[in-house]
Amino acid sequence: MRWIDWFTRWPVLRQLRAGDLDGLGATAATGRSEQLHARTRDADTVKRSVCPYCAVGCGQLVYTREGRITDIEGDPESPISRGRLCPKGAATFQYVTGSQREKHVLYRRPGGTEWEQIPLEQAMEKVAQRVKKTRDETWEDTDINGHVVRRTLGIAHLGGATLDNEENYLIKKLFTALGIVQVENQARI
Missing domain, CATH: 2.20.25.90 (ADC-like domains)
Structure with a gap:
């Protein structure tokens, strides 16, 4: 391409010739920009x-x-x-x-150094088993003064701000039924 051809296609020169000093009109358009759409x-x-x-x-x-x-x-x-x-x-x-978003359940075995994909059902079963095991191992019928408490202090929950009122209500109901008393939401912290 000759130098003069490049110069005449220069957007600033097009703007000056067309009187489009702000560069907001057709002089700012290119072949590619004319094909773009929302x-x-x-x-x-x-x-x-x-x-x-x-x-x-x-x-x-x-x-x-x-x-x-x-x-x-x-x-x-x-x-x-x-x-x-x-x-x-x-x-x-x-x-x-996004292509970097993780779309599978990843699990790292105790003592392991690598992550492995496992089915969602298997992950949910692992969570349920661990909640039950922890609850059973840390259950208290009474406190040190003999007061009936029926609770576990071995599990706590910190909710996120993305949970709506209905989700928080259901979570609180579930955890209360499990005897979990340490239930908080990060929106209050």
Whole structure:
């Protein structure tokens, strides 16, 4: 390419010739930029959701095409966030579609140095067995003064801010039924 050809295609020169000093008009466009469009344009469904990152509950719009998420944006109709998302909420799309997201249960055997994939059912069974074993081993019918307590201090729970009121209610019911008294949520800390 000759030097003069490159110079005449230079965007600043196009802007000056067209009087587009801010570079916001057609002079800023390229062949590639003219073919770009929002990922939301090709969506076949849009569902309302709530951001999973904290207890604020910002509204999100989840755009899908053929059952796959194509974009996640703030919901302008949300009375809480009015279409705005913090950096964590704005990154939800990458969180749910990112190639580095772990999609399998990983388990490292006691004393092991490597992680191995195990089925979800096996992991859930391991958790249930360990909860029962710990509860049985640390169960107290009475405290040191003889007061009836029916509890275990061997298990505690610290919930995350992504849990909603209904989930926290169910967790509290489950743990109370198990005799777990150390139940807290990080939103209070």
